[in-house]
Each structure stands twice: as C-alpha cells, then as structure tokens.
Amino acid sequence: MEEISIGLVGAGTVGGGVVKILHKRKDFFRKKLKLPIKLARIADKQLSLLQDLPTDDAICSADAQDVLQDESINVVIELVGGTTFARKLVIEALERKKHVITANKALIAEYGPEIFECAEKNNVSLYFEAAVGGGMPVIKSIREGLVGNDIFSIKTIINGTCNYILTRMTTEGLPFDTVLKQAQQNGYAEADPALDIGGGDSGHKIAIMASLISGGYVPFNQINIEGITSISKEDIEFACELGYTIKLLGIINKNSEDNELDVRVNPAMLHTDHILASVSDVYNAVLLQGDAVGQILLYGKGAGQMPTASAVISDVLDVSRNIIGGNEIRIPTDHYSSSNMIDLKSINEITSRYYLRFTVKDKPYVLASISSVLGKQNISIASVIQKEGYSDNSVPVIILTHQASEKGIRAALSEIEKTDFIKAKTQMIRIED
Numbered sequence: 001m002e003e004i005s006i007g008l009v010g011a012g013t014v015g016g017g018v019v020k021i022l023h024k025r026k027d028f029f030r031k032k033l034k035l036p037i038k039l040a041r042i043a044d045k046q047l048s049l050l051q052d053l054p055t056d057d058a059i060c061s062a063d064a065q066d067v068l069q070d071e072s073i074n075v076v077i078e079l080v081g082g083t084t085f086a087r088k089l090v091i092e093a094l095e096r097k098k099h100v101i102t103a104n105k106a107l108i109a110e111y112g113p114e115i116f117e118c119a120e121k122n123n124v125s126l127y128f129e130a131a132v133g134g135g136m137p138v139i140k141s142i143r144e145g146l147v148g149n150d151i152f153s154i155k156t157i158i159n160g161t162c163n164y165i166l167t168r169m170t171t172e173g174l175p176f177d178t179v180l181k182q183a184q185q186n187g188y189a190e191a192d193p194a195l196d197i198g199g200g201d202s203g204h205k206i207a208i209m210a211s212l213i214s215g216g217y218v219p220f221n222q223i224n225i226e227g228i229t230s231i232s233k234e235d236i237e238f239a240c241e242l243g244y245t246i247k248l249l250g251i252i253n254k255n256s257e258d259n260e261l262d263v264r265v266n267p268a269m270l271h272t273d274h275i276l277a278s279v280s281d282v283y284n285a286v287l288l289q290g291d292a293v294g295q296i297l298l299y300g301k302g303a304g305q306m307p308t309a310s311a312v313i314s315d316v317l318d319v320s321r322n323i324i325g326g327n328e329i330r331i332p333t334d335h336y337s338s339s340n341m342i343d344l345k346s347i348n349e350i351t352s353r354y355y356l357r358f359t360v361k362d363k364p365y366v367l368a369s370i371s372s373v374l375g376k377q378n379i380s381i382a383s384v385i386q387k388e389g390y391s392d393n394s395v396p397v398i399i400l401t402h403q404a405s406e407k408g409i410r411a412a413l414s415e416i417e418k419t420d421f422i423k424a425k426t427q428m429i430r431i432e433d
Helices: 013-032 085-095 105-121 138-145 160-172 176-185 200-214 233-241 305-325 366-376 406-416
Strands: 004-009 037-043 059-061 073-078 099-102 151-157 244-254 261-271 283-290 294-301 351-361 381-386 394-401 422-432
Touching (some): 004 013, 004 305, 013 037, 013 305, 037 305, 073 085, 073 305, 085 099, 085 105, 099 105, 099 305, 138 200, 138 283, 138 294, 151 200, 160 176, 160 233, 160 244, 160 283, 200 244, 233 244, 233 351, 233 394, 233 422, 244 422, 351 366, 351 406, 366 381, 366 394, 366 406, 394 422, 406 422
Parallel strands (some): 004 037, 004 073, 037 059
Antiparallel strands (some): 151 244, 151 283, 283 294, 351 394, 351 422
8 A cells, every 4th residue: 555654743852763763664664564654744833843863754834734734644743732722733744644743742632522523524533642641551451351341440641741750859868959950950850840749630531531431521620729839848758657648649439329530639638558659659550440351450650751652653553554444443532522521520539548647736625626627527537746846836647537528628627727726837748449
C-alpha cells in the first residue's frame, strides 16, 4: 500500500523524542511490522529545535498549516501543549479527516466531548496514550488489555513532581518550600509549579481515566482537587511515626449500589505496607482493580522525553494498523460526549478514616472538648498522640479516626476551630487502606 504519512506539530522535548524513535526504528516498523510509516512533515515555530534531530527527508517548516493543508498527511501528531492553539489545531486536523495523536491531557480532560464528537463525525480516530502516565500503557490497558473487566477502583500516584517533593520531605526531613526549590533546580518542577503542586495535573489525568472506566464523560471541573501545598514537615514526621507515608493520590471508586462515581485528587496517608507507599521520587504508579483480574499495578516514569515519546509511537502504530486494516475507528469513543455526563459523588458524601492535627493552647480539658465535638458527629477516635508544646505555648494533638463521613468531619472541624483554644488551622488528611 501507499505510505502512511505522519505530520508532527511541535518538536520540543517530546516531539524531539518522537523524531528520534521514528528514525531509529523505521526499518523495524517497515520490514518486520509491515507498516509503511513515514515522517513526512515537521512544523515548529522554533526551527532551531530541528537542527540536531534526525529528521531524514521530512519537510520542516515553522507553520502548522503546512501539515494541516498537506492532503497526503494521514496522521497528525499534536505536541504543542496548551488548550488554545492546540484545540484549534486538533479540531481542524479532524475536520480535514486526518487521524490525530496527542499527549495533551488538559485538552482531553477539558474539551474531550467536543474533540471526540468531531472525530466521530469525520470518521477518524483520536489517540492519547501519552496523556496519562508517560511511558506506562495506562490507556491501552484500560481500553483493550482489561476490556473484559469492570474496573471499579483506581488509586494512582500520577504526578512525578509531587511524588518527588513528598519523597524528599520524607527521606531528608526538609520543609515543603526547600524541596520545591530543589525540584525546580533539578528540572522536576516548572518555574510556575501551580498545576503540579495544586493537583490540577493529576486531576486532568484522573478525569481521563474515570471517563474510560465509566463509559461516559467525567467533567474535570466537577472533580474535587486538593494539592500538597498544605503538607508540612510535621505531618510527614507524624505520619512516619504512626507507620504511614503521605502521597498525592488520584482516586476513582465505582460503587455498584449507586450510579455516582467517587473521583478526586488529594493527599492521602498510606500504610507503609501498601503497595503504593514504596513508589518514590519521580516515578508514577497506577493500581487498578477489576472484577476478573483483581489488582493490576502499572509502574514507571510518568514523564520525560523518551518515555512520553514511546507512548506517542505506540499510538502511531495503532493508528497505522487501523488504516491498513480498513477499520479506522477500531475503538469507538462516541460514549465520551457531553450528552453522556457521569454524575460524581459529592466530597461530603464520601467516608474515610482521617488524620487530624490540631494546634491548640497548652491547657487542661482541650482534648476532652475536641473529643466531645467529634462524638456529636458520630466520629470515633482510633488513636491519639499529644506531643510536648512548641515555643509559642501551643501543643500539637494528633488524632486518627475510625471510618467517618466527610460531612461529619467538616462539621466537627468547623465547630472546633471556633473555640478559643485553637491556635492554627487544623490539618486533615484522608487515610486510604
């Protein structure tokens, strides 16, 4: 058959990796896999990025329209990032009946229905393996490898920046701000790290996974997202003393008893025996639980040039096989639409165990007062630690609860923080078993 022509828009970090792999593996793809793939065009405003890349005979230019308007291009790879120009680029490529591959998690999470509906209308496909988990085959595992399962639980450490920060805080006993600066110096955190440390990056990825396992559209803007900026050195130390470690988790729980999905991102305490507790530094992990396979763990680097480029290449091969096989929409995505929105469980409706750190005045009856308010909300105490006081005459009181309702915890904390013995905002961290 005629060659499958690829157009790449965006030759930055990941795009450069894609060019390198296509150059290195092209003979294998053509001769062993019988896939006549050709990188025909590359577009990037910074043409200097292409100088040291093995572009072979690809036509290079600074204008993305050169890729879009080339009728011979079968597949467009979008690696420019963002949700403005990239959105227009993807929509135009789909409308020109070109298959699209993207690593753009924000684009999929925030504008998924519009994009997938456009792909469906034009009888072309949209692939996005690299949007979640870098080199880990998360999307392919959910959509294909585990398609015979009802996946009812996902717990994931899916942001390397946050995991690096929490790991360094744990192993070196350093405060958050110090470790954040180290992460920026080492290239693990952006100059503006808000999307990472605020939980938004994890939120984009968890929204995509939740949509896939629910068979509908999980709106990103309805997910409860909490970052790690409030996690202190003291919380890390107390967690370790209690036999726990703190991680930023993306959580999806599907309950067969109701139609609502529990989808959220928040710091969580994991017992040191938990399989995710040992995931450290910039590594990611996705723990899936299906009704047939039980637990499956995917582990690896969730970002970086070559891991992410590897995921893009896997999509290139999938789309190429679809084209050759004459089944260009092999995996239907029509369920991912605004008319098929999934109801999410309110954060107030969840139940969990909780770690509570109160900073109180060092005086009698404080613990009794706290216990009384918790009791009124049917919150049972599992253990209590009261440490020696700080220099400002305050004392940390740490309470671990049994299973309790989020609504009850929030009501109790609201009442307790109105009392005259509270000296600082109370820390609340959910405990995941």
